[in-house]
Amino acid sequence: MRGLARQSVPPGELVIAWMQPDQAPALPDPGCPVRHLHVPGEPMPLAAARNRAAEAASGDLLIFLDIDCIPGPTLVAAYVEAAAAERGLFLGEVLYLPPEAGDADPAMLDRLGRSHPARPPVPESGLRLEPDAGQLWGLSFALPAAAWRAVRGMDEAYVGYGGEETDLAARLAESGLPTFWVAGAQAYHQHHPVHVPPLQHFSAILANAARFRARHGRWCMTYWLDQFRAAGLIAWDADAPAIRLVRPPSADEIAAALRPDALFS
DSSP, X not given: OHHHHTOSSOOSOEEEEEOSSSOOSSOOOXXXXXXXXXXXXXXXXXXXXXXXXXXXXXXXXXXXXXXXEEEOTXXXXXXXXXHHHOOSXXXXXXXXXXXXXXXXXXXXXXXXXXXXXTSOOOOSSSEEEESOGGXXXXXXXXEEHHHHHHTTSSOTTOOSSSSHHHHHHHHHHHTTOOEEEEEEEEEEEOOOOEESSOGGGHHHHHHHHHHHHHHHSSOSOHHHHHHHHHTTSEEOOTTOSSOEEOOOOOHHXXXXXXXXXXXXO
């Protein structure tokens, strides 16, 4: 919210979809009107939360920013300029911060932030067409509200962690909406411990990957499925029509996968 208050072009509003029962107290002023929504459901109703936020938003351009991401000072301006130039799904760069970063000034965040090794570089200026809509990650993206409504937003049958944004990207591409990388729309992912692989979301990832395969005829989250297979938890390959469960991870395995120092899962 402090990052929004530093925007060169302020947002028209901030809609926060809370997935926990109580909102945080004493929140800072982001420099725009704020609306709070409570979205119940377990575990982590990510698709439903984004849908409720989008339904409540009044603008023609929707910008989605995960709660653990600090917007760079030109994020809103870059997305607004992109939407004025093209009609598309717009992706901004997310730089991952080490534990010591805190809520530093943008110049310090630039110095400390690290690009995800699986992400392509963003253009130095303007837009670059991205042929793979699956590059969408839910951390930071924007699109016209009309395009979101045309595909009915995210599929709320994706419950828990994983797959909902890849399914959205696939449906937007099928609707004819192109995908672009956007210069200047940096966000900074605040550090928190991650599991490598994300065994704490094992069941949800399997269920959501199977749902994606049934709809689109291909697998998503293959990197994690490969890791689960290597750990002896599933029998699966990219040509398989289904995932065969060998065994769920043990509590000890989930605990051992926690990596407080890792930037990327």
